[in-house]
Amino acid sequence: MNVRQVGKKIKSISNVKKITNAMQLVSAVKMKKAQQRALDGRSYQELLEEAIANIVQRAELTASELLKPNKNTSGKKLFIVVTSNKGLCGSFNVNVIRFLAKQVNRENAFVTLGKKGTVLISSLGGKVIADYSSTNLVDNVTAVFQLALEKYLNGEYSSVSLVYNKFISTLRYDPQEKTLLPFSLNEVRKEAEQKPKIYEIEPDSESVIDALLKSFIEEQIRYAVIESEAGEHSARMIAMQNATDNANSVIYELTLLKNKLRQQSITYELLDMITAKESVEQS
Amino acid sequence: MKTLRLRIITPTQIVRDEEIVSATIDTAAGEITVLPRHTNLFSLLKEGVITIRKEKSQEDHLAIGGGYLETDGEHLNILVSRAYGQNEVDQQLTQKALDQAKKILTTSKDDQERHEANLLLRRSIIDLKLLKKRRQRVQ
Numbered sequence: 456m457n458v459r460q461v462g463k464k465i466k467s468i469s470n471v472k473k474i475t476n477a478m479q480l481v482s483a484v485k486m487k488k489a490q491q492r493a494l495d496g497r498s499y500q501e502l503l504e505e506a507i508a509n510i511v512q513r514a515e516l517t518a519s520e521l522l523k524p525n526k527n528t529s530g531k532k533l534f535i536v537v538t539s540n541k542g543l544c545g546s547f548n549v550n551v552i553r554f555l556a557k558q559v560n561r562e563n564a565f566v567t568l569g570k571k572g573t574v575l576i577s578s579l580g581g582k583v584i585a586d587y588s589s590t591n592l593v594d595n596v597t598a599v600f601q602l603a604l605e606k607y608l609n610g611e612y613s614s615v616s617l618v619y620n621k622f623i624s625t626l627r628y629d630p631q632e633k634t635l636l637p638f639s640l641n642e643v644r645k646e647a648e649q650k651p652k653i654y655e656i657e658p659d660s661e662s663v664i665d666a667l668l669k670s671f672i673e674e675q676i677r678y679a680v681i682e683s684e685a686g687e688h689s690a691r692m693i694a695m696q697n698a699t700d701n702a703n704s705v706i707y708e709l710t711l712l713k714n715k716l717r718q719q720s721i722t723y724e725l726l727d728m729i730t731a732k733e734s735v736e737q738s
Numbered sequence: 739m740k741t742l743r744l745r746i747i748t749p750t751q752i753v754r755d756e757e758i759v760s761a762t763i764d765t766a767a768g769e770i771t772v773l774p775r776h777t778n779l780f781s782l783l784k785e786g787v788i789t790i791r792k793e794k795s796q797e798d799h800l801a802i803g804g805g806y807l808e809t810d811g812e813h814l815n816i817l818v819s820r821a822y823g824q825n826e827v828d829q830q831l832t833q834k835a836l837d838q839a840k841k842i843l844t845t846s847k848d849d850q851e852r853h854e855a856n857l858l859l860r861r862s863i864i865d866l867k868l869l870k871k872r873r874q875r876v877q
Contacts (some may be wrong), residue, residue: 492750498747502817657765
């Protein structure tokens, strides 16, 4: 490599650095927004949870189809997998798929939210029955939920689970599996025992509880999508930060190399001149 | 005067969080008005317009999607899929959406499309209803 080639390389890497730096800044802003949305949606979910806890105490276990044990006992599972649409976010998507890898077989089926998940699962040989990837994933939550509910009530699958990256902090996101259907009341029941409230329920507890459970499950999917989005942006931010740091160190090394090469050529030229001079003097 | 703490919450944000005197809401079992010291009630809500009355007979109207109402006489929590005030709905856009939905309903044969158009139609009618209500007086 000569000095000019190295110079060109330095130039192109500093261009890459500019891009990764810009992407890092953009992701930081998007992450903040997504986190804020997650916070804003939290109170809706909390109130729903509270309401379910209060109502459930009075309702019969057979009040809703969602509470009955499933007719399908084949063990076939349906997974709703939330990933990102775009790459360049480190191990974010691979994490989810690795977490799922054991579940990818002929029995189980997958519904994906996010293009990366679709590609990765199909490449593993998984059966993707529906792909709801679009620019704004939150818009598709209702459709995903309707599909999952229909398949579950038809008895095609014995359970429906949600798999996504849970946002823990800017530096951490962990893949998580949540069982949506059949609905388990145990957790909500525990909370309800502490402060029982008796409600007048209109029009009747059966229809209220059915609707409540449905919106609760839908809300869980929505929340998972928002949380996964926050995780995606933070993962991308970190990945881009690493890329920028890496570009910096590459530039440093290349500059060193360039200087060495330049010095080398100067030394060679000097050497040439000195040997020429010496040989002239000797003769 | 005793007041109620009203909270209107959608999946994306808290729309209202304020003290009110009463609220009139369409529920699945008919229209009800909730006043302070109302009995504990949990009810399903239909899409419609809710009317909030604050002190000094100020009135405020909101168009809401379906959802739930919960009250214990001190708090009134309304969980809905969407909620818009009079200032957030554009009459022209709504009218346009309404016309479009009607057009789709008369021409389209696709079930999915018709279903969506139906939802849009119902929503637009409610929004227009909201706009016809008396405007909140500027304080």
